[in-house]
Amino acid sequence: MTRHIRHAAVFCALLLVALLVNAARVQVLHADAYDSNPANRRDTIARYQQPRGDILVDGRPVTGSRDTGEHLRYERTYPLGPLYAPVTGFASQEYGTTQLEHTEDRLLSGVAPVLAPLPLWNEFTRSRNAGGDVVTTIDPAAQRAAYEGLRSRKGAVAAVEPSTGRILALVSVPSYDPALLSGNGATARDAWARLNADPDRPMLNRAVQRTYPPGSTFKVVTAAAALDAGVVKDLDERTDSPDPYTLPGTRTRLVNGAKGCADATVREAFVLSCNTVFAKLGVATGVDRMRETAESFGFNDGDVRIPFRVAGSTFDTSVDRAQLALSSIGQYNTRATPLQMAMVAAAVAGGGQVREPYLVERTTRAGGGTVSTAGSRPVRRAMFPATAIRMRELMRGVVEDGTGKKAAIPGAVVGGKTGTAQHGLGNSGTPYAWFISWAQGGEDMEAKVAVAVVVEDAANRRTISGGGTAAPIARAVMEAVLKP
Structure with a gap:
């Protein structure tokens, strides 16, 4: 036995x-x-068994979570969906995440190791931490001013604080309601199909994901390059600039939209936005110095993140002299996001320095304890300080005496540059209206905001202009930031 x-x-x-x-x-x-x-489906079920952390603007959540009582219990909500969609993106049970919902997903969903009270604690307890919160740099008044300014048009606005790089507004219109995509049923699938089929592409974040020819707003870069290189020494000296200007090596004649550009001074040409003067100036400066200055502003950098990726703005360096002339007035292959052009304006306002832009101020645990902060941001020199002073003069002239008068704010110092960018086959498309600017309150020691606005559409070609279409939107954003 x-x-x-x-x-x-x-x-x-x-x-x-x-x-x-x-x-x-x-x-x-x-x-x-x-x-x-x-x-x-264990991870998926666990992921939606608790509310998601929130994305905050000025201390208030612009996201939420709804208890559906279903197997995947909590769905994302967006009380002000279209207004903040370019910032938040969406968090969908069916289609994943985008924008801040994507880059901060681990913290928001509670799986980031930094949220655990002790190392390996969750491995033993089989528990999940409450989702953390993301505090953004967005100024709600500036965001709303930009959104309402663009409401009936297609375009984008980006606004930054020159002294820090904090992004104060990020708006793209037409927009969409991310809440329509939150679930996993027929409503989400129908919304997904409809949004993707929309020719206006409402889910495209035009402020950071689309590049445009910047048109005459790029003359800020060209003027800075010429001043830094010593090609221009006196803003009020007459230039040898014919009108029209024959592009080097071609029979193509470049003309102006304004009168009085022949042999105009750089100051006059900047206020009048003379294509001929700045095209010739770009050629005289040369492709190497133009490239160096453009890249110091942020062009040709394909790895900008805020924290989600920003499309690279480009200045083509494989050009002949005729192409360089067109590139120097923001045409040919020159392309820029609205955020990049806001950085150009910010560099002028900030004494020639460019601060790396950022959208997340800090992240916190559900109880409010800080997980991480933005900290100090990298700085690079876009132009000499003396050049920045002269560029501020030029941009102030545009608002005080030129095409940007609709951006003027009583009691504030405002600088700007208009642009009307041609595009399409044979320049057949409706031009894009641009305006970039900065503003300093009467009692402020430095500029508080730099803005870039691009408007894509108009009833016809003759009703769209940087000064008439985009400048009033920029003014509304700057007023919102300066308002005490």
Whole structure:
């Protein structure tokens, strides 16, 4: 009898060893395969079993969570959806995440290791931390002013604080309601199909994901390059600039939209936005110095993140002299996002320095404890301080005496530059209206805001202009920031 018990015990021990070996095999060798198997819904169920952390603007949440009582319990809500969609993006049970919802997903969903009270605590307790919150740099008044200014038009606005790089507004119109995509049922699928089929592309964040020819707003870069290179020494000296100007090596004649550009001074040409003067100035400065200055402003940098990726703005360096002339007035292959052009204006306002833009001020735990902060941001020199002083003069002239008068704010110092950018086959498309600017309150020691506005559409080609269409929107944003 004892022998049979001993055999049974050995057999049971072998079964136990086999069970342990198999468990180890599954957990060590095949864990990744089981985790990634579409049939394994444990992580998905756990992910939506608790409310998601919030994205905050001025201390108030612009996101929320709704208890559906379903298997995937909590859905994302967006009380002011279209207004903040370019900032938040969406968090969908069906289609994943975008924008801040994507880059900050681990913190918002509670799986970021930094949220755990102790290392490996959740591994032992099988628990999940409450989602953390993301505090943005957005100024709600500036965001709303930009959104309402663009409401009936297609375009984008970006506004930054020159002294820090904080993004104060990020607006793209037409927009969409991210809440329509939050669930996983027919409503979300229908909304997804409709939004993707819309030719106006409402889910495209035009402020950071689309580049445009910047037109005459790029003359800020060209003027800075020419001043830094010593090609221009006196803003009030007459230039040898014919009107029209024949592009080098071609028979193509470049003309102006304003009168009085022949041999105009740089100051006059900037106020009048003379294409001929700045095209010739770009050629005289040369492609190397133009490239150096453009890149110091942020062009040709394909790795800008705020924290989500910003499309790279480009200044083509493989150009002949005729192409360089067109590039120097923001045409040919020169392309820029609205955020990039806001950085150009900010560099002028900030004494020639460019601060890296950022959208997240800090992240916190659900209880309010700080997880991370933006900290000090990298700074690079876009132009000499003396050049920045002269560029401020030029941009003030545009608002006080030129095409940007509609951006003027009583009691404030405002500088700007208008632009009307041609595009399409044979320049057949409705021109884009641009305005970039900065503003300093009467009692402020430095500029408080730099703005870039681009408007894509108008009833016809003759009703769109940087000064008439985009400048009033920029003014509203700047007033919102300066208002005490």
